[in-house]
Every structure is written in structure tokens, then in C-alpha cells.
Amino acid sequence: xKIKKILVPFDMSEAAKVxxxxxxxxCQVDHDLEIHTVTIPKETIIYDGQQISNAIKAIKDSQTxxxxxxKVHFLTGELIExxxxxxxxxxIDLIIMGTNQKLQTxxxxxxxxxxxxxxxxxxxxxxxxEKEFGIKKIVVVMDRNEIDDENTLNVLLALAQQFEAKIQVxxxxxxxxxxxxxxxxxxxxxxxxxxxxxxxxxxxxxxxxDLDKAIFEFAENNQMDLLAILPRNHTTKNTPSKGKLxxxxxxxxxxxxxxxx
Numbered sequence: 001x002k003i004k005k006i007l008v009p010f011d012m013s014e015a016a017k018v019x020x021x022x023x024x025x026x027c028q029v030d031h032d033l034e035i036h037t038v039t040i041p042k043e044t045i046i047y048d049g050q051q052i053s054n055a056i057k058a059i060k061d062s063q064t065x066x067x068x069x070x071k072v073h074f075l076t077g078e079l080i081e082x083x084x085x086x087x088x089x090x091x092i093d094l095i096i097m098g099t100n101q102k103l104q105t106x107x108x109x110x111x112x113x114x115x116x117x118x119x120x121x122x123x124x125x126x127x128x129x130e131k132e133f134g135i136k137k138i139v140v141v142m143d144r145n146e147i148d149d150e151n152t153l154n155v156l157l158a159l160a161q162q163f164e165a166k167i168q169v170x171x172x173x174x175x176x177x178x179x180x181x182x183x184x185x186x187x188x189x190x191x192x193x194x195x196x197x198x199x200x201x202x203x204x205x206x207x208x209x210d211l212d213k214a215i216f217e218f219a220e221n222n223q224m225d226l227l228a229i230l231p232r233n234h235t236t237k238n239t240p241s242k243g244k245l246x247x248x249x250x251x252x253x254x255x256x257x258x259x260x261x
Contacts, residue, residue: 026096135163139224141249169192211245226257229245
């Protein structure tokens with residue numbers, strides 16, 4: 001897989017500006033990458049098209065290494081449905097979306113967490129607090145179930161190749177019985193080594209009853225640049241989950257988070 005087209009939802013918020021800056025820096029090593037932005041009016045906010053275009057141009061001009069073009073789209077409709085529809089229409093490979101933990105709705109969600117749960121394509125969530133771009137160390141959170149679609153690993157491989165990054169896999173377990181080795185582990189390990197090749201570094205196991213806390217601690221202690229997860233809410237081989245872990249990580253993450261559906 002090669003990432004060729006990126007879409008950034010842009011609403012003039014600080015989170016959106018950080019996400020666009022991240023996307024531009026993401027593309028600096030490959031000027032053939034296309035960046036698209038989409039602005040969708042809210043019920044209470046009507047955006048000035050020229051103001052949006054000027055803001056996007058200012059962010060692009062501040063990143064002098066990027067020589068590509070940013071294509072700006074103005075659409076109407078329900079936010080998530082419109083983003084998903086545009087992704088399908090343009091053949092977008094990756095959505096990069098900013099998030100602001102402080103802007104949760106009454107049900108405890110954000111626009112970004114809703115998109116992550118509903119999308120069946122890769123979404124890279126960038127926290128508003130993200131300051132410095134870099135993808136050299138990636139940690140992928142996996143359980144011990146069979147990987148639903150082996151092609152999802154190609155997204156990780158594409159990132160690793162593009163940025164010469166190393167990939168670590170993290171599995172959290174609650175008790176010793178759950179941790180017992182079986183043939184499924186050998187199959188998963190062989191799959192990781194086959195698909196990720198020399199970019200695959202190791203598989204770490206950590207015991208904890210607090211899943212999201214253990215994940216964030218591992219990422220911080222090992223100075224990871226990117227956290228990735230393969231959500232189970234779209235699975236076909238296993239029982240689909242409600243996406244609770246994915247939602248928690250999206251809402252709480254303080255480093256970029258890639259969800260690979």
C-alpha cells in the first residue's frame with residue numbers, strides 16, 4: 001500500500017490547524033502526496049470561504065519544505081457522513097483529524113471519536129497539544145485474536161517505509177492464565193514478521209487491569225511517536241466490539257493515534 005491522498009477536516013479551530021500542519025509535515029518526504037481539506041458549516045457557524053482559504057495558505061506557507069498543492073473543498077451536510085462520502089469519492093487513503101479533549105459533547109464523545117468509530121478506513125487523530133512532528137517509533141496495540149484483515153498491516157508498513165520507522169507491538173493481559181502461550185501467538189508473530197519485515201522490532205506484553213492507562217504509560221516510557229490500534233468494531237472473523245477502547249484512546253491520547261479499520 002502507498003498513501004497517496006490525505007484528507008483533513010478543517011473548521012478554523014486550533015485542533016484543525018494543528019492537524020493540517022501535521023499533514024503538511026507528513027507529506028514533506030513525498031511531494032507526490034495530495035492534501036485535501038474539507039470545511040462543513042455547522043448549524044450555528046457559517047464560514048467565510050476566503051477566510052478559510054487564507055488560513056490554509058498561511059499554514060502551508062509556514063511549512064516551506066512542502067511544495068505540493070492543497071485542494072480545498074466546501075461542502076454541506078452532516079459532518080461524519082459528509083467526510084465519509086468525500087473519502088469514498090476522492091479515494092482518500094488517510095484522514096488526519098485534529099481533536100480537542102475539552103470539546104466533548106454531552107454523551108462524552110467528540111467529532112473525532114465519532115468518525116473513528118464509524119469509519120472503515122484509516123484515521124490519524126492528532127491531539128491539539130501536538131507540537132513537534134516525527135514518526136520514528138510506532139507502537140501497535142493488539143489483542144491475541146486473529147487479525148481480521150491482514151491488509152491492515154500494509155498501512156503500518158507504508159508508514160514505516162515512508163519514515164524509516166520501527167514498529168513495536170503491545171499486548172495487555174490481565175492474568176497469567178490469559179497470558180499462556182498457544183499456537184495462535186505463533187501464527188500472529190509469523191504474520192507480523194512476514195508483513196512488516198525489518199521494520200518490526202518486537203512484541204511486548206504487559207500485565208494490567210487498566211488497559212488505556214497501561215497503553216499510554218508504555219507509549220510515554222518508550223518515547224513513542226505514534227500509537228496505532230486495529231479496532232474490532234468492524235470485524236467479521238470475530239465478535240464485533242462496541243469500540244470502547246478505540247473511543248477511550250481517541251478521547252485521552254496525548255500523542256498521534258492511528259486507527260486502522
